[in-house]
Amino acid sequence: MQKKQLAGLLIASGIGVGAHAQNSVTLYGLIDQGLTYTSNVRGHSNWEIMSGEAQGSRWGLKGSEDLGGGMQALFVLENGFDASSGRLMEGGRMFGRQAYVGLSKNGVGSLTFGRQYDSLVEFLGPLTANGNWGGFMFDHPYGNDNTDNFFRLDNAVQFNSANWSGFQLSTTYAFSNSAGQFSKNNAQSVGAGYSNGPLTIGVGYLNVNDPGANTVGAVTTDDAGFLASRQTVYGAGVSYQIGQSTLGFVYTHTDLKDPTSFQFISGSIVPPGQTLSSLKFDNFEVNATYYATPALLLGAMYYYTQGKLDASASDSKLHWQMVGLIADYNLSKRTDVYVAGTYMKVNGNSGTALDNAYMTAADDSSSGREQVMARVGLRHKF
Numbered sequence: 242m243q244k245k246q247l248a249g250l251l252i253a254s255g256i257g258v259g260a261h262a263q264n265s266v267t268l269y270g271l272i273d274q275g276l277t278y279t280s281n282v283r284g285h286s287n288w289e290i291m292s293g294e295a296q297g298s299r300w301g302l303k304g305s306e307d308l309g310g311g312m313q314a315l316f317v318l319e320n321g322f323d324a325s326s327g328r329l330m331e332g333g334r335m336f337g338r339q340a341y342v343g344l345s346k347n348g349v350g351s352l353t354f355g356r357q358y359d360s361l362v363e364f365l366g367p368l369t370a371n372g373n374w375g376g377f378m379f380d381h382p383y384g385n386d387n388t389d390n391f392f393r394l395d396n397a398v399q400f401n402s403a404n405w406s407g408f409q410l411s412t413t414y415a416f417s418n419s420a421g422q423f424s425k426n427n428a429q430s431v432g433a434g435y436s437n438g439p440l441t442i443g444v445g446y447l448n449v450n451d452p453g454a455n456t457v458g459a460v461t462t463d464d465a466g467f468l469a470s471r472q473t474v475y476g477a478g479v480s481y482q483i484g485q486s487t488l489g490f491v492y493t494h495t496d497l498k499d500p501t502s503f504q505f506i507s508g509s510i511v512p513p514g515q516t517l518s519s520l521k522f523d524n525f526e527v528n529a530t531y532y533a534t535p536a537l538l539l540g541a542m543y544y545y546t547q548g549k550l551d552a553s554a555s556d557s558k559l560h561w562q563m564v565g566l567i568a569d570y571n572l573s574k575r576t577d578v579y580v581a582g583t584y585m586k587v588n589g590n591s592g593t594a595l596d597n598a599y600m601t602a603a604d605d606s607s608s609g610r611e612q613v614m615a616r617v618g619l620r621h622k623f
Contacts, residue, residue: 265307268623270300273376274324275579275618277602283507284608292324294602294616295376295579297390299338311347331393332463339393350402357397360411360432361474361493362390364443368478369491370528370542370565377602378583378614379565382546383503384466384601385522386474386493387447391601392464394428395457407437415459417450426451426458439482446475453504467520469500476524485532495522506606508594512552519551540567550591559589559596575622582615 277291292298301319308314319338321330331337341355366372370379371389384391394415401411415428432445449472451458453465476493497520503510511517528542546561562585569579585598587610598612599605606612 266302266304268300268302270298271296271620271622272298272324273618273620274298275616277614277616279600279603280613281598281607281609281611282604283606287604289604290325291602291616293321293330293376294378295374295581295618295620297321297330297338298324301336301339305345308344313345314342315345315351315353316342332461337393341397341399343399348403350400353399353401355397356393356395357399357413358390359387359394359413359428359430359445359447361387361430361445361447361476363401363411363445364432364434365445365476365478365491365493366390368441368443368480368489369526370540374530374538374540374569375528375542375565375567375581378581378600378616379542379563380601381493381524381526381544382522382548382561383599385495385497386476386524388476388491388493389601391466392452392460394430394459395461395464396459397428408435409433417459418457419455424450426454426460428452428459441480442478444475444477448473466503466505467497467500468502468504469497469520471498472496473498487530489526489528491524491526491528493522493524495524497521503594505601506594506599508597508606510593510595512550512554512557512592515552515554517550517552519549521549521551523547536571538567538569538571540569541565548589548595550593550595557589557591559587559591561598562586562588563600577620579618579620580616581618583613585612586610 273293273296277289279287299321303317305313305315317339318336320336321338341353341357343351343353345351366388369388380389396416396418397413399413402409410433413430417425417427419425428449430447434443449460452460452472453462453468456462473496478491480487480489500517500520524546526544530540533539542565544563548559550557565583567581569577571577587598597606
């Protein structure tokens, strides 16, 4: 959209735009829509028209103002929506994907305030299949490491450095916003990345105290997947480009203290008659992409995840494996079609709903140890 067209749209929408601001505001977005098949959802197969599986459907506004001396004011407002129904996503928030304002300085970096991504999303997510070219169907079990941007951080203050010869770092603190409970549902995250030619490296750390404990903290009740007294994640990843191919490896570790539930499945994650003191995940992923032609991307991934449940009466281990494939063809610079498929298998016996396969893109768990998903999608960016 041309800038003067955008200015007209904003004025028609009742948003005031000054002469300088109209030159700095950008409207952007994408719509990802397609047909998805799931082999087993609580014992039944399912065909659905689903939005936002490879990338969440969204629209947003971003802009900046030159303050002089290398300083800028900046903002991002990004809405997530379900293209199948028109509903708001992210718990019905108007700008649930991102909403922040801040200042930046050339050669130093930016300081921003609002609803933002953590360092795992920024530095490790792009090195995974689920956080890059695959989407939710390729997610690690239960989105446990947040590399898929499963949740955001509210009330966050974040510093992102400038690019210093390929090196960048980020640090984030998200407030609890609860009087007398400073550490109740707050979060801390740090990360760094390095990119030079064909090599990209990323590391990240996230700690959330009492995720989902209330509606005003860092990870609110309607945003959290796991409810627990603490969720700690750390990891590292690397990718290397060789000609038309890119090879990647990512490792993440997630430690949930005193988990009580995972909100998006119907079964319990706690063994019957017991309490669960910790639930740990170790995720190992290898992935590869290859441009068969300038317009055709082929992608493949495999991950192995080991889980450990520490319960009051007994401990148990689970093992998840997933294979995923995608073929993505660009009809133009802004429009592509893709075909994707994933297969998950779970081994082990914890006596809980975790024994059944569950992909975070599915409506619910399988009634057994395996689950298959397939999708044909159309994506348009603007």
